[in-house]
Amino acid sequence: MNPNIVLVGMPASGKTTIGELLAKKIPAYTLIDTDAVIEKTSGLKIYEIVAKYSEDYFRKLEHDTIKIVCSGNNKIISIGGGAFENPGNRTTLMKFGTVF
Numbered sequence: 220m221n222p223n224i225v226l227v228g229m230p231a232s233g234k235t236t237i238g239e240l241l242a243k244k245i246p247a248y249t250l251i252d253t254d255a256v257i258e259k260t261s262g263l264k265i266y267e268i269v270a271k272y273s274e275d276y277f278r279k280l281e282h283d284t285i286k287i288v289c290s291g292n293n294k295i296i297s298i299g300g301g302a303f304e305n306p307g308n309r310t311t312l313m314k315f316g317t318v319f
Contacts, residue, residue: 222316223292223293223316224248224294224317225296225298225316225318226296227298230300231300234252234297234298238252238296241295242295248293248294248295249293249294253285253288254297257280257284261280281302282307285302289314303318
């Protein structure tokens with residue numbers, strides 16, 4: 220088992236693109252994009268969640284998603300651009316992975 224790799228950065232900085240490249244180079248790892256998980260489970264785009272419910276609601280979904288996806292190993296986790304600003308998210312991500 221290998222620790223998770225967590226990709227952090229500004230919005231649209233290439234976290235998911237780098238994650239896809241890493242996943243191809245390290246086949247033992249699976250890429251998980253937290254924004255994609257939220258969109259898939261909610262059936263809404265991120266901007267739609269924020270517009271319909273609020274940014275606070277989206278940040279709660281994001282926090283809950285991060286806690287779920289961090290369990291286990293062998294994952295490349297690409298988080299949303301603002302996710303690392305949340306102290307709870309930072310703690311979880313640094314506990315369950317190596318943050319880049």
